Amino acid sequence: MSAIDEVKQKIDIVDVIGQYAALKKAGRNLTALCPFHSEKHPSFFVYPEQQSWHCFGACNTGGDVFAFVMKKEGLEFGEALRMLAQRAGVTLPSRVAPEERKEEKEELYQVNEAAALYFHNLLLNATASAKARNYIEKRGFTAKTITDFQLGFSLDSWDALKLYLGERGHSEETMLTAGLLIKAEDGRTYDRFRGKLMFPIRDIRGRVTGFGARVLDDSLPKYVNSPQTSTFDKSGTLYGIDRAAAEIRKQDKAIIMEGYMDVIMAHQNGITNAIASMGTAITETQANTLKKLSRNLILALDADAAGEEAMLRTVGYENILNAEMRVIVLPEGKDPDDVIREDISNWQSLANTAVPLIDFLFEKTTVKLDLTTARDKSGAVDRLLPIVAAINDPIRQAHYLQKLAAMVKVDMNTIKASLSRLKPTTSRRKTLVSKPAVTRPLRPMASNSREEYCLALLLQYPELRSQQPDLSPEYFESSENREIFNAWQEVSDILSLRERIDPAIHEHLDAIIKSVVYKTLSSTDIERRYTACILELEKQYYRNFEARRGEIFAQEVESGGKGADIARLQKEGIEPSTKLKELDAHKKRNPSLGRTRR
Numbered sequence: 001m002s003a004i005d006e007v008k009q010k011i012d013i014v015d016v017i018g019q020y021a022a023l024k025k026a027g028r029n030l031t032a033l034c035p036f037h038s039e040k041h042p043s044f045f046v047y048p049e050q051q052s053w054h055c056f057g058a059c060n061t062g063g064d065v066f067a068f069v070m071k072k073e074g075l076e077f078g079e080a081l082r083m084l085a086q087r088a089g090v091t092l093p094s095r096v097a098p099e100e101r102k103e104e105k106e107e108l109y110q111v112n113e114a115a116a117l118y119f120h121n122l123l124l125n126a127t128a129s130a131k132a133r134n135y136i137e138k139r140g141f142t143a144k145t146i147t148d149f150q151l152g153f154s155l156d157s158w159d160a161l162k163l164y165l166g167e168r169g170h171s172e173e174t175m176l177t178a179g180l181l182i183k184a185e186d187g188r189t190y191d192r193f194r195g196k197l198m199f200p201i202r203d204i205r206g207r208v209t210g211f212g213a214r215v216l217d218d219s220l221p222k223y224v225n226s227p228q229t230s231t232f233d234k235s236g237t238l239y240g241i242d243r244a245a246a247e248i249r250k251q252d253k254a255i256i257m258e259g260y261m262d263v264i265m266a267h268q269n270g271i272t273n274a275i276a277s278m279g280t281a282i283t284e285t286q287a288n289t290l291k292k293l294s295r296n297l298i299l300a301l302d303a304d305a306a307g308e309e310a311m312l313r314t315v316g317y318e319n320i321l322n323a324e325m326r327v328i329v330l331p332e333g334k335d336p337d338d339v340i341r342e343d344i345s346n347w348q349s350l351a352n353t354a355v356p357l358i359d360f361l362f363e364k365t366t367v368k369l370d371l372t373t374a375r376d377k378s379g380a381v382d383r384l385l386p387i388v389a390a391i392n393d394p395i396r397q398a399h400y401l402q403k404l405a406a407m408v409k410v411d412m413n414t415i416k417a418s419l420s421r422l423k424p425t426t427s428r429r430k431t432l433v434s435k436p437a438v439t440r441p442l443r444p445m446a447s448n449s450r451e452e453y454c455l456a457l458l459l460q461y462p463e464l465r466s467q468q469p470d471l472s473p474e475y476f477e478s479s480e481n482r483e484i485f486n487a488w489q490e491v492s493d494i495l496s497l498r499e500r501i502d503p504a505i506h507e508h509l510d511a512i513i514k515s516v517v518y519k520t521l522s523s524t525d526i527e528r529r530y531t532a533c534i535l536e537l538e539k540q541y542y543r544n545f546e547a548r549r550g551e552i553f554a555q556e557v558e559s560g561g562k563g564a565d566i567a568r569l570q571k572e573g574i575e576p577s578t579k580l581k582e583l584d585a586h587k588k589r590n591p592s593l594g595r596t597r598r
């Protein structure tokens with residue numbers, strides 16, 4: 001059995017999704033308010049038998065457990081796979097770079113370094129960068145800071161960087177791989193960063209892995225980054241870590257901010273253990289990197305709603321760190337950059353009174369509630385108890401249980417009873433980020449032989465690629481198949497495909513390639529088999545959709561759902577039924593299509 005199959009067998013989708021959404025039973029399935037979009041009536045469903053999920057509401061999408069984690073945590077397939085493998089206690093083939101890969105990386109570091117220097121010199125000397133210089137002066141950056149962080153400017157030109165680097169012997173392909181260029185549909189390439197303030201991003205060893213870029217006017221998006229490359233992975237990057245690492249270790253404390261500006265302003269003012277997380281909170285990878293330097297993490301994130309949501313997720317990482325995280329509470333609407341610039345002593349006193357993350361969440365959750373009313377009491381418990389349940393340390397957990405009981409003026413026993421009702425979730429939450437669950441009996445696997453047959457044909461006969469432009473990735477229920485299908489669109493041969501996808505699915509890929517070999521079939525025959533297979537995939541997709549929708553509908557009627565809800569479900573049902581009829585008609589017109597299955 002391949003490692004990925006082992007992960008699939010050991011992980012239960014209900015456990016995983018249960019950590020992100022309050023699942024309720026609905027017949028054989030489970031339902032919840034969709035964790036991806038905001039809604040009042042649950043249209044998010046989990047199907048334990050098929051180990052899949054679907055949102056019938058605004059998202060109208062679904063997939064397997066990997067697809068869920070990818071969407072929810074913003075991860076690539078490989079990252080989601082690794083996260084779940086860790087949880088399942090499965091060791092995956094490592095992503096250790098072969099020699100060739102190392103050379104490629106070395107080239108990327110070099111081209112990035114050259115670009116950083118080019119941008120920096122432009123900022124200091126070019127007439128065209130006057131606007132950028134004005135801007136950073138207004139932000140209060142000193143000349144030393146500009147040099148220390150090697151800030152730069154990219155000309156408002158389609159090819160200035162490309163020409164400059166080309167003259168210095170860097171190939172266009174390297175520039176493309178590094179994400180410095182973008183390839184247009186017609187195959188022409190042009191500079192990705194144009195007319196922007198440039199922030200080179202370095203890893204802990206000081207190598208330039210990618211760039212952040214800020215617009216100099218009010219246009220959106222305000223920031224763009226390098227795309228994911230073999231040197232740049234946003235979810236694992238900590239801006240400023242090259243300058244802050246030694247200090248973090250020395251002070252045994254790291255301050256995590258949100259943006260480049262915050263970090264630069266902090267360092268300029270002597271707060272040299274500050275780094276930025278490149279997002280609204282830290283990720284598991286970042287927590288693991290920082291843990292090696294210090295376990296004391298202090299979050300100084302913008303106090304907006306996104307920031308709070310992010311902090312909720314961050315609670316789980318306390319178990320990785322085996323330490324309490326703290327939060328610097330910023331004045332409403334201010335970010336660290338503002339506070340530091342306005343009054344450094346004010347910042348210092350805020351930093352000295354950083355509160356434990358969980359106390360902060362208690363405060364944030366209850367500040368808008370009226371805890372004398374029964375409704376708000378139960379609202380507070382609903383939201384806070386799962387957070388308390390996620391704490392591994394029994395003493396700290398007891399502390400916060402008491403705090404919660406006192407806040408809502410309900411006795412400890414009642415709270416404890418609610419906690420034990422949460423218990424299954426409790427142990428799951430813990431295993432997400434700490435110990436793997438190993439004793440689960442293996443479930444039989446859902447077979448996706450049809451998907452794999454389609455892929456086998458597609459991979460062996462690249463000319464099929466042009467035959468079916470309308471084969472959607474959504475038709476693949478298995479994420480690993482979806483991943484292979486997506487990667488195949490971007491490469492031209494199997495070797496590059498292998499390089500592109502995570503090594504953990506190499507075995508799966510090999511099995512697919514080996515599964516079908518036709519030496520004697522004509523290209524028309526191959527084409528026909530392929531078309532038939534796709535048609536079946538498409539039908540399977542809509543049939544599934546239909547069946548699931550039907551179940552929900554029956555459930556809704558049974559539980560006496562409101563007329564509006566039922567009407568809504570009926571409306572949603574129209575599309576797939578029509579689609580299924582169309583597909584059937586197509587098959588009748590092409591009777592040979594039905595016989596070509598393996």
Ligand SMILES: [Zn+2]
Pocket residue numbers: 034035036037044055056057058059060
């Ligand atoms: Zn949704």
